[in-house]
Amino acid sequence: MPLNASFVGKAYPPMPAYLVGREHIRDYATAIGDLDPAFHNVDAARELGYPDLIAPPTFAFSLTMKAMAMAMFDPDLGLDYGRVVHGEQHFAYERPICAGDELTVSCVIAEIRSSGRNEYLTTRSEVSTVEGELVVTTREVIVSRGTATDGE
């Protein structure tokens, strides 16, 4: 079943604030096999000029994914989660995410298009502190495999 194209432009309310903990960062960095001291050792991060541990560049997706889930699990959108794969990911950083940041994410559906048998859902997200400082902007393309209507 194709996606509901009327969802283009739909914005979702910011998700509840997420307090980034040192252990979130350490666990994430360990899971991606990255032993960089700035992700594990507070003194090493401070030597680089950061207030606390910094998160690996891709960590932001763990937050934007929670915001995107509001769109992906919106039953009226018609997305079958089992058919979903990640198509593209773009990050633009104002600064790295740091331990102690209290972050919220707002997400908007930017585009829905089809190509061949697949559909492509593009979302844009902004990760900001609860004080209103923009930290990361992202663009995600999610592929819905085999759900496009056949070409006429």
Place this chain on the structure above:
Amino acid sequence: MPTWDEVSVGESLPGFAARVRRVDLVMYAGASGDFNPIHWNERVAKSVGLPDVIGHGMLTMAIAGRIVTEWTGDPGAIESYEVRFSRPVVVPDDDRGAEIRVGATVVDKLEDGRVVVDITAVCGDDEVLTSARAVALLRV
């Protein structure tokens, strides 16, 4: 860690290979909160037409990004990072898993100490990332 002046367009960054096994997918699922069963359940993966369990695209992106963060010496010096996930990383149920080979080349030097780096990630014969590019800020 190189300064902007020391870097040349066309220069290769030190490459590496990383193994992704099933246990790595489980760890990544837990740490990231991405519990999509195609990344850990063979039955579900095959039922939706995939050859086997596939790795999280974001795990591949995270591994590939290390080639830039290790080179700059300051992993917070990345200003942008983007990829397309062109092919899945199929992770067999054995102790070897899949191997991802990562390479990168400096393709441009911008004002203010910025450099543009194009990244490659290959698994078997497949380029699993395309249009993979990071912009990093180096010391001038």
